[in-house]
Amino acid sequence: MDFKFTEENLQRIEAARKKYPTALAAVMDTVYIAQEQNGYISDEVMSEIADVLGIDKVNVLSVVTFYTMYHTKPMGKKHIQVCTNVSCMLRGGQELYEMVCERYGVSNMGVTEDGKVSVEEVECMGACGYAPMIAINEDFYENLTKEKVNEILDALQ
């Protein structure tokens, strides 16, 4: 299965490319764009990124495997991230994490069978004063309780 960037995304990559004096520096932006289009970064996607930027594939691989927000396998449509670091832990973050795992029957980085949901235990998200918190895809939900989390998850499509 071949991966090709959409025309629009090629333009976004071109814009990212202009921010830097080297093509390599645009790799992080480009991986984000690829992940948005494809859901995750497969081997073909890495080849395409390397081609589009004119850099070595190993450079793409090295970045993709270093940063935790790039995924090399498909995640759920809704990727639920629960912070269990100290400030959240002090206000029940660990319990929230266990509850969310149990609800979907998965452990850390697990995906439900229907592919709808995945769960990740994350490090501090910079929301410590509004703890505990979860994030679903790109959105933060703060000042939570178990009840509030269940309401949010009930409403997930």
Place this chain on the structure above:
Amino acid sequence: MEKIVLPEIKDLHLIEVYENNGGYSAAKKAFARSTDDIIDEVKKSGLRGRGGAAFLAGLKWSFMPKTTNKPKYLCINGDESEPGSFKDRQIFEYNPHQLIEGILIASYAIGANTAYIYIRGEYHKWVKMMQKALDDAYAKGYVGDAMKATFGTDFSCNIYVHKGAGAYICGEESSLMNSIEGHRGYPRVKPPFPAQNGLWGCPTTINNVETITNVPWIINNGWQKFASIGAEKHPGTILYGISGHVNKPGVYELPSGMLLTELIYEVAGGVPGDKKIKCVIPGGSSMPPLRGDQLEGIRMDAESLKAAGSAIGTAGIMVMDEDTDLLKVLLRIAKFYHHESCGQCTPCREGTGWLEKILKRLASGKGTSSDLDLLITVANNIEGNTICALGDAAAWPVKFMVARFRDEFEKYVNKEIQLPVKNKVHAMRGTAVPLADIKH
């Protein structure tokens, strides 16, 4: 009290509102003065870095070479991944234009024509907000080539947002530069320092978001006024981020040098249920924890905290009440550093794993008294022996938590020693269980 970084002005994030409140006038004033003059002003103001090390901002700028044929760069550190820190995002959200204006002035002072704002990847929403503000500033001719005409100057500067992708280590300045260049976020060996050899081998200055946001105010109000606020050696306001067991957690902008107890009990509304405080980490999880019964008189500035045996860090204050299980807290901290170690240096890569393992053993009830000493030994062997300060950041909480709360940790120790044989290697390292304690 006048707020510098987060003034209480409605909709200040909108460029029109910012303009109506004197926005971008500090840049205009600055461009009419010499670069040395600006560096001098910031130096005299006593502004110190808000990203962790509290280094004098003006002094850092003065390290940038004056004569070079290479381009120069400014990097703004908005990685904000230190547990307990959540202040820079307030600036992206509520006062992004003052950050942009600060970047223009700082870039002018050091002679940089390109600046990157590095924002942690998880801050999707704040990346968008910052980008929107930047787009508006470009559209109005405050940034980029058009600024020459707008401000009537020869100087121009482009500003770009670089989005991280989930790596605490990228907050370390040399790792941050590698990340911008498109590499893995590995810290670099210093020297050479960034002012000599930074982004793409060119002279580079790295400053925290909050540090730079102070700059337009200093230009508008003069260094004397800034220097007169708060603690003498660490002047200005600080964005205190208070979290954990307090009634009103949040970010509060107040003068530096506030009493820690005042911040916790008055500003943040005290501890729920009026419980006693067991432990406070005053500057983000990397900083040495303080005992709750020894908080009296400690002030939140670099000097006072140093004297009290900790450090200001990011001024992220984490409060733990008397019922907190400190072993759980420390284990969580150790797990964090183990997870975030980039793996380049052996003491950090292996040591952080050891710390986590030993703490896990204690948590499972199988730990011994000598494990507590072993924790401190391992921490000592990491500290100072690594490429970057993440090693120290991993060692400090363990070392100081165990030493300062030894009484607490002894409770988790299994007095029934399970090791029946005297271990020669342990004996040589001084970590052996005394024979008398061994019960057969």
